Amino acid sequence: MAKVAVIGAGSWGTALALVLADNEHEVKLWGRRQEQMDEVTHKHTNHKYLPNITLPPSIEGTVDLKKAITGAEFIVLVTPTKVIREMVQQLIKVMEKEAVIIHASKGIEPGTHKRVSEMISEEFEQTNFMKDLIVLSGPSHAEEVALRQPTTVTASSLNINAAEQVQDLFMNHHFRVYTNADLIGVEIGGSLKNIIGLVCGLTNGLGYGDNTKAAIMTRGLAEMARLGIKLGANPMTFSGLSGLGDLIVTCTSVHSRNWRAGQMIGQGLVLDEVLDKMGMVVEGVRTTKATHELATKLNVEMPITNALYKVLFEQVNPKEAAELLMGRLKKHEVEEVSNYLLTEIDQ
Ligand SMILES: NC(=O)C1=CN([C@@H]2O[C@H](COP(=O)(O)OP(=O)(O)OC[C@H]3O[C@@H](n4cnc5c(N)ncnc54)[C@H](OP(=O)(O)O)[C@@H]3O)[C@@H](O)[C@H]2O)C=CC1
């Protein structure tokens, strides 16, 4: 059995700690609030993030980062993307030996346009503390994982042996882990599906139905793949768990924070109000900004992302944004993507 530190005690960090404890690993869960960590250790609950769930009693909560990681062979980073760099900087100060780093966060950094693995690698660059780096991603709402409902995810790394090690670490009868060597595709899929999830919620808030949802999901997947391929991803990854799979779960589930935030925006609430009401991370907002910047820089057409950018950051009315999307120049559906693929494969 392995010693594992899970850094981030929100919904997903807590659910992953539960999976690891079910697998009889020695798990320490790090969070920044003493009261919450006492609750995890002594009451075996985390009521704010996973109400009505009893956690395995073996999970020890701590606010002491050094204590959390001492002796850990695996460190799972699962904070919101915007604090990933800060968390790694804190980790480096207390680490004494190398560990396998796993991350389960979904987002892209505005300004630098880096994926989470790129941010982590950059921060660890001057040290020899990072043995391997693996991302865990896929259709996995924490609420359902905590209920031990059948769930499938992907472990991806530039080192496929390391991905297989992580597959073994997490896999059990409820939580099935695949591997995929396409780190770029897996991270881009997991990040960009949040943008499309926000838009699906938004169209629901506007009162549009299933035709619109299907349109956004399908054309959304096309633009996710278009950007991913430009960045070097394997096109096939977008029809897998971290692409289509996560897109489905985000666009069709009431558990999705991105979907719920989008719905409130569609109903007329302004962004700050929505984020206040959510009280949990809505990664798609920052990722929309980062992706809009990146797509503009790389000259990749992403009409749905751009429409959402206008709504979130340029105060364009959601209904008007939808009309602009529908009024675009006519296109050939498949040719657009297949030509793109051929161009990429020829290069
Ligand atoms: N929830 C899910 O089902 C899934 C989430 N993910 C991804 O996992 C990542 C984490 O999401 P999730 O757990 O859901 O988020 P939550 O909103 O549920 O929890 C956020 C966590 O981050 C902590 N946090 C916030 N700001 C800071 C900070 N400045 N320093 C340290 N800790 C901080 C919060 O602590 P505090 O309570 O003290 O504010 C809380 O523990 C995201 O990238 C998300 O996309 C991936 C798959 C599934």
Ligand SMILES: O=C(CO)COP(=O)(O)O
């Ligand atoms: O990534 C997730 C499920 O796979 C969680 O999505 P939300 O952040 O929208 O809740």
